[in-house]
Amino acid sequence: MNRDQARKRIAYLRDEIRRHDRLYYVEAQPEITDYEYDQLFRELQELEAKFPDLVTPDSPTQRVGGAPVKEFPSVRHTVPMLSLEKTDTLEGLRKFDADVRKYLGTEPVAYVLEPKVDGVSIAVRYEKGQLVLGATRGDGTTGDDITANIKTIRAIPLALPRPLTIEIRGEAYMPLSAFEQFNEKLRQTGERPFPNPRNATAGTLKQLDPRIVAQRPLSAVFYAAIGGSFTSQAETLTGLKELGLPVPPWWLCRDIEEVLERYHRDIIAGGDETRDLRTQVPYELDGIVLKVNSFAQQQRIPAKARAPGHAIVFKPEHWIKPAETKIRDITVQVGRTGVLTPVAELEPVFVQGSTVSRATLHNEEEIKRKDIRIGDTVIVRKAGMVIPEVVEVVRSKRTGRERVFKMPTTCPACGGPVRRDPEFVAVRCENISCPAQLKRTIQHYGQRRAMDIEGLGEVLVNQLVDAGLVRDVADLYGLRVGQLAALERMGEKSAANIVRAISESRQRPLWRLLHGLGIQHVGEEAARKLASHFGSLDAIAQASVEELQQCEDVGPVMAASIHDFFRNPRNVAVIEKLRAAGVNMREEAIGSRAATGPFAGKTVVITGTLATMSRDEAQEKLRAAGANVTGSVSKKTDYLIVGTDAGSKLEKARALGVRTLSEQEFLEMLKK
Ligand code: AMP
Ligand code: ZN
Numbered sequence: 001m002n003r004d005q006a007r008k009r010i011a012y013l014r015d016e017i018r019r020h021d022r023l024y025y026v027e028a029q030p031e032i033t034d035y036e037y038d039q040l041f042r043e044l045q046e047l048e049a050k051f052p053d054l055v056t057p058d059s060p061t062q063r064v065g066g067a068p069v070k071e072f073p074s075v076r077h078t079v080p081m082l083s084l085e086k087t088d089t090l091e092g093l094r095k096f097d098a099d100v101r102k103y104l105g106t107e108p109v110a111y112v113l114e115p116k117v118d119g120v121s122i123a124v125r126y127e128k129g130q131l132v133l134g135a136t137r138g139d140g141t142t143g144d145d146i147t148a149n150i151k152t153i154r155a156i157p158l159a160l161p162r163p164l165t166i167e168i169r170g171e172a173y174m175p176l177s178a179f180e181q182f183n184e185k186l187r188q189t190g191e192r193p194f195p196n197p198r199n200a201t202a203g204t205l206k207q208l209d210p211r212i213v214a215q216r217p218l219s220a221v222f223y224a225a226i227g228g229s230f231t232s233q234a235e236t237l238t239g240l241k242e243l244g245l246p247v248p249p250w251w252l253c254r255d256i257e258e259v260l261e262r263y264h265r266d267i268i269a270g271g272d273e274t275r276d277l278r279t280q281v282p283y284e285l286d287g288i289v290l291k292v293n294s295f296a297q298q299q300r301i302p303a304k305a306r307a308p309g310h311a312i313v314f315k316p317e318h319w320i321k322p323a324e325t326k327i328r329d330i331t332v333q334v335g336r337t338g339v340l341t342p343v344a345e346l347e348p349v350f351v352q353g354s355t356v357s358r359a360t361l362h363n364e365e366e367i368k369r370k371d372i373r374i375g376d377t378v379i380v381r382k383a384g385m386v387i388p389e390v391v392e393v394v395r396s397k398r399t400g401r402e403r404v405f406k407m408p409t410t411c412p413a414c415g416g417p418v419r420r421d422p423e424f425v426a427v428r429c430e431n432i433s434c435p436a437q438l439k440r441t442i443q444h445y446g447q448r449r450a451m452d453i454e455g456l457g458e459v460l461v462n463q464l465v466d467a468g469l470v471r472d473v474a475d476l477y478g479l480r481v482g483q484l485a486a487l488e489r490m491g492e493k494s495a496a497n498i499v500r501a502i503s504e505s506r507q508r509p510l511w512r513l514l515h516g517l518g519i520q521h522v523g524e525e526a527a528r529k530l531a532s533h534f535g536s537l538d539a540i541a542q543a544s545v546e547e548l549q550q551c552e553d554v555g556p557v558m559a560a561s562i563h564d565f566f567r568n569p570r571n572v573a574v575i576e577k578l579r580a581a582g583v584n585m586r587e588e589a590i591g592s593r594a595a596t597g598p599f600a601g602k603t604v605v606i607t608g609t610l611a612t613m614s615r616d617e618a619q620e621k622l623r624a625a626g627a628n629v630t631g632s633v634s635k636k637t638d639y640l641i642v643g644t645d646a647g648s649k650l651e652k653a654r655a656l657g658v659r660t661l662s663e664q665e666f667l668e669m670l671k672k
Contacts, residue, residue, distance in 0.1 A: 119173030170222030178217035257647020334436030450516035474577030608643030
């Protein structure tokens, strides 16, 4: 083969290799086997060895270049690599949309949904189409120059098809299946396996010898560009793919309603595990990113401290990866109703964004069922994103020194006898003046979802009860600034604030009081329904069990519990004290309207953005008018209130013949 023929063959082989890289990494549609690929590669290597002057830096053979370095040089990022805001509820996504609209008003806002890839952030710069720099995020402002390592990643082209100067950003990751194999290999050679793919990726990119990196199965995806001529996120993703760069799957949605629909249909796939997005991609997901599509619109939204204002990450609760830790001890807490709850005292561990050191074990049955012992290594997660919970024991880590837990036979708070409640697998302290119960009762009364008394936290409540200043919730209203200020760690000013907060709670709507009283089985929702159905605390107190059940969602168990509560003389005494203290006990003058107005007893759904009030306010008003506000349209819906940019709910309402109301009509009806 002469030089000229070699030149042609080399060009052909490079193109073929690049084409197959692209088919494999970008299109995920390989046409040849690994063996055939290796043949092409070997032939190219041999030819280049014969004709060294034909080697160019963007040849696929040049991925593994350079010798090991002592340390990575630093690079300053042209544009900082930021963090992202996060939410864990769909409500949070709606709130994000509402926040965006503070800047964009009622104009249409399209969003792009894409996975948040749980890899290692990288920035890659091309100059005139050639890869010249690969960098880590570092502290966001300055990162490490890891160009030699980045070049070994076959998913990242060494040259673009056009001589562009552009910086792209994305994630390097180790595909899940490759990770398993890689760990297996480490185990076989007696090395320590990596705890997860992200760790393996980070550990690999930190290698100072690119030849080691080349042997490890890293890949990458990209979702942002700096210096391209793109005008939207959707254009960016399409454009990057055209340039031969791998991108994640993504969805362009015309509004927030479509985002939520997509989310249900394509991301959690209606709970169908086999179609869940997590099973469709080769990397781990750290959530779903929602970005305002138009760059012009993005620019009108101010950034947060360390994150852009135009994007948010949503992490569905069941996607959260649990953490592993050890149970140091199991202690017992006494709750508001006297129930003894075993609590795992954990070695502090980072779970879903915060450090956790205690987790409820619910009851003795649960401990037995999960066979949880003191000293066990366990998996912990947060139920509902908030309450730390022990999911299971890691049995393989048992040493034999673990101890079985026994429920105490006396109350750990008051020393009184405990009784087993056969119906609820609960163990209960029977002492009505048990201080632990009183503390929990008062805390519950003041909590945000009940009487909302700011500053009345656990520590203060414990102090108040221990000092004998509060014997029931009504005593709160008699507290004076001087008494509070005398408590440890309490200044005059905070004492005054708390007294004011307590005083303000007198005006709270009835449902808050009802919830705050802590009647067994009566939660926030039920309290709202009872308040609007009966209109006053006295009406509820006087209602018979049958009458109580006429209120929506009140079943026989709840009705009996409410009925009993108001016939307990101690409770009656507390309620009279509250009345004397001036606490509101009526559904503020809306009682009658809630019973007879146009929204009384109606099921109402809201869609789109309202011009005169937030969705929360609208819901509050509707509830006050006796409506039942729900999230989705069904045959049972009486009215759909339609704001601007109404989504699929409107179509559904039309299909079902549900009556729709404009914002104006809604406001008119509220007045009636
Ligand atoms: P965090 O550091 O958890 O606040 O998240 C921000 C990081 O998420 C960014 O620096 C990116 O590295 C990463 N990330 C992963 N997937 C995406 C995506 N689709 N869009 C934006 N950032 C992403
Ligand atoms: Zn007790």
